[in-house]
Amino acid sequence: MQKMSGCFTLHTAVLRGALRGASSLQNRARTGPAAAAGLRLASSAAPREGKAAIIESTEEYKFVERLIPASRVPEPPKHAGPAPSGWIPPAETPPALPYMIRRSRMHNVPVYTDLTHGNRKMTLVRKVEGDIWALEKDVREYLKEVTGKELPTQVNEVTMTLKVKGHFDQELKDWLTSKGF
Amino acid sequence: MSVTKNSGGKALDVLKTLPRITLANLRPEPGSKKADKRRGRGQHGGNRSGRGHKGERQRGTRPRLGFEGGQTPFYLVIPKYGFNEGHSRRPQYQPLTLKRLQYLIDLGRVDPTQPIDLTQLVNARGVTIQPLKRDYGVQLVDEGADIFAAKINIEVQRASEGAIAAIERNGGVITTSFYDPISLGILIKPVCFFMRGQPIPRRMLPAENMVPYYVSAENRGYLADPEEIQQARRALAQKYGYALPDISKDELYHMLAMRKDVRQIFFGLSPGWVVNMAEKKILKPTDEKLLKYYSS
Numbered sequence: 001m002q003k004m005s006g007c008f009t010l011h012t013a014v015l016r017g018a019l020r021g022a023s024s025l026q027n028r029a030r031t032g033p034a035a036a037a038g039l040r041l042a043s044s045a046a047p048r049e050g051k052a053a054i055i056e057s058t059e060e061y062k063f064v065e066r067l068i069p070a071s072r073v074p075e076p077p078k079h080a081g082p083a084p085s086g087w088i089p090p091a092e093t094p095p096a097l098p099y100m101i102r103r104s105r106m107h108n109v110p111v112y113t114d115l116t117h118g119n120r121k122m123t124l125v126r127k128v129e130g131d132i133w134a135l136e137k138d139v140r141e142y143l144k145e146v147t148g149k150e151l152p153t154q155v156n157e158v159t160m161t162l163k164v165k166g167h168f169d170q171e172l173k174d175w176l177t178s179k180g181f
Numbered sequence: 182m183s184v185t186k187n188s189g190g191k192a193l194d195v196l197k198t199l200p201r202i203t204l205a206n207l208r209p210e211p212g213s214k215k216a217d218k219r220r221g222r223g224q225h226g227g228n229r230s231g232r233g234h235k236g237e238r239q240r241g242t243r244p245r246l247g248f249e250g251g252q253t254p255f256y257l258v259i260p261k262y263g264f265n266e267g268h269s270r271r272p273q274y275q276p277l278t279l280k281r282l283q284y285l286i287d288l289g290r291v292d293p294t295q296p297i298d299l300t301q302l303v304n305a306r307g308v309t310i311q312p313l314k315r316d317y318g319v320q321l322v323d324e325g326a327d328i329f330a331a332k333i334n335i336e337v338q339r340a341s342e343g344a345i346a347a348i349e350r351n352g353g354v355i356t357t358s359f360y361d362p363i364s365l366g367i368l369i370k371p372v373c374f375f376m377r378g379q380p381i382p383r384r385m386l387p388a389e390n391m392v393p394y395y396v397s398a399e400n401r402g403y404l405a406d407p408e409e410i411q412q413a414r415r416a417l418a419q420k421y422g423y424a425l426p427d428i429s430k431d432e433l434y435h436m437l438a439m440r441k442d443v444r445q446i447f448f449g450l451s452p453g454w455v456v457n458m459a460e461k462k463i464l465k466p467t468d469e470k471l472l473k474y475y476s477s
Contacts, residue, residue: 055465063449064456064463066295067371069304076288083287084330085280107288132190157190 076107091180098131101181109173109181114163123169125162136162139172146171272317272391274339275308279347280325282307286333296439296448297335299360303369312366321355323347334437336403339394345401346417352426354437358403359395361385364446371447375456380466383444383452383475403443444477451475 082088087108094100104110110126128135136155139162143151146168154163164172200206221230232239247254285291290305299319302308310316318338326347333353340357348355360368364384367374374381387395387404395402398409399417418425428437444452453475455464466472 053467055467057463057465058461060449060454060463061456061461063447064371064375064458064461066449067300067304067447069372074289079287083283084328085283085287085325086328087284087287157192 073105073107088177093180095180097134097179099135100129101125101135101176102127102129103181109176111169111172111176113167113169121165121167123164123167123172125164125172126160128160128162132157132160132162139164142175143168143171269315271315273315274318274320275310275316276322277302277308277319277337278322278324279329279344282321282335283325283329283331286331293331293333294433294436296436297333298448299336299338299365299368300371300447310365310369312362312369316365317362318360318365321345321348332431332433332437334439336441340401342399342417343421346421346423349414349417349425350421350423352428352431354428355401356403356440357395357400358441359384359387359391360446368446372458375458378455378457380455380475381446381450381452383477384446386443403440444475 076087076089079087079089089107090103101110104127112124112126114120114122114124116122125135125139132155136153140151140153143149143164147166152165155161156163221227229239232241237243247256249255282291285302285305285307286293291297291301291307295301299308299310302319303310308319310319320339321335321337321341321344323341323343323346326343329347330351331353332351333348335348335353336356336358338357338360340355345355361384363382367382386392392404394400395404398405398413401410401413414425428434431437439448441448446452450456450463451465453466453471456462457464466475
C-alpha cells in the first residue's frame with residue numbers, strides 16, 4: 001500500500017486519521033506489537049498454509065536509488081557568470097600566465113587562512129603549478145597596492161604552496177577569480 | 182601548455198651547485214633559537230633567584246587560586262543557577278543557512294528538481310547530523326535570504342520566518358516535520374538501515390510539547406490544516422511585501438506538491454517494507470494485521 005499523498009486535499013483525512021491513531025495508540029500498543037510478534041514467530045516456524053506471505057516488487061526500487069549517496073563529487077552545472085551564492089566558475093581556457101592554480105576537488109579556489117599560537121595569522125595558497133616565483137611577485141605587488149605594506153611571504157617549492165603573513169583570503173580569492181583561475 | 186611542473190625548483194638547482202652539507206656547514210636561522218632564562222644565575226650569585234623577599238612568595242606557600250584572604254571569594258558569592266540544567270535533554274537542530282543551501286544547489290550537490298529532504302542534504306554533505314547528540318534534525322536560518330533564488334520543495338525540522346518567506350517568495354514550498362531519534366538515524370543513513378534487513382518502521386508522532394509547533398500553519402507544520410497554510414502563505418507575503426507566486430500553474434507543480442505521509446520516513450517507500458539492495462527488490466507484507474498496524 002503506497003503512502004505517497006500527492007494532493008493537499010488528501011492531507012486533512014490523513015491528519016485526522018493520524019491523530020485518531022495517536023490517541024488510540026496507547027490502547028493498541030499492548031496488543032499490536034505482541035500480535036505482530038506472535039504472527040512473525042508462527043510464519044517463521046513452519047509455512048503450514050503455503051500462501052505467499054510476502055510480495056516482491058521492483059517498481060518502487062527507484063525511490064531507494066534516490067537515497068543512495070553519490071560516490072564522486074558532481075560537476076557543477078553551467079553558470080553564465082557568478083552564481084547566486086557568489087560562486088564563480090573557472091574560466092573556459094586557463095589564463096596565459098607562467099603559473100596555474102587548480103581548483104580544489106569541491107571546485108573552489110584553494111586559498112586558506114591559518115591561525116597558530118592564537119595570534120599568528122597566515123594565508124596559504126595551495127595547488128600552484130608552474131613558476132611559483134612569478135606568482136609570489138604578483139601577489140606581493142597586488143597586496144602592496146591593497147594594503148600599502150610590504151608583507152613577508154614564503155614559497156615552498158616542494159609542496160608548491162605560497163604563504164603570506166596576515167589574513168587576505170577574500171582579497172586573494174577575488175583576485176584569482178578575476179584572473180580566471 | 183605554457184605551465185611546466187618543476188618540483189624543487191630554483192632551490193634544488195642552487196643546492197646541487199653548493200658544497201656538500203656537513204655538520205660544519207649547518208647553522209640555525211638567525212633569531213629562531215632564543216636562549217632560555219635561567220633563574221638564580223645572575224650577578225652576585227643570583228641571591229634570591231627571582232623569588233622576592235621572605236613571606237609566602239619566597240617560601241612557596243601561597244594559598245589556592247581564588248582565595249581572597251578569608252573574604253568569601255567571588256566564585257562562592259555568586260549563587261548557582263541552572264543555566265545548563267537538563268542540557269542533555271534539550272533537542273538541538275543543526276542550522277542550515279539559505280546561503281549554504283544556494284551554494285549546494287549552484288554546485289550541483291543538491292538537485293532542486295526533486296523534493297529536498299534531510300537525506301538529500303546529508304548525501305550532499307551539506308549538513309552533518311548527530312542523532313546521538315540530541316540532534317532532532319536541521320533548522321533553516323534566514324542568513325542569505327536576500328541572495329536566495331531557487332524554487333525548491335524542501336522539508337526541514339524547524340525554520341525561521343524569514344527563511345520561509347525567502348523560499349515562498351521564489352515559488353517554492355517548505356514544510357516542517359518531526360522525526361523521532363530512531364527515524365532520524367534511519368533517515369540520515371538509509372543504506373546502513375537497508376543493509377540491516379529490518380522493515381521500515383513508522384515515524385512516531387511528536388511529543389506533547391512539540392505538537393503545537395507542528396500543528397501551527399505559521400511554521401508550515403506537517404500536521405497543520407492545508408487551508409490555514411494557504412492563508413498563512415498570503416499573510417506572510419503581505420507582511421514581507423512580495424507577490425505570492427501561484428504554484429498551481431507551475432510546470433513542476435507535481436514535484437512541489439509532493440509531501441510525505443505523517444508516518445512515512447522515505448518518499449515512495451511505505452513503513453513495513455523490507456528493502457533488498459543486493460537483488461534490488463522490495464518485499465511487502467500481505468498479512469492483514471501487519472498491514473493494519475503499519476497503516477495506522
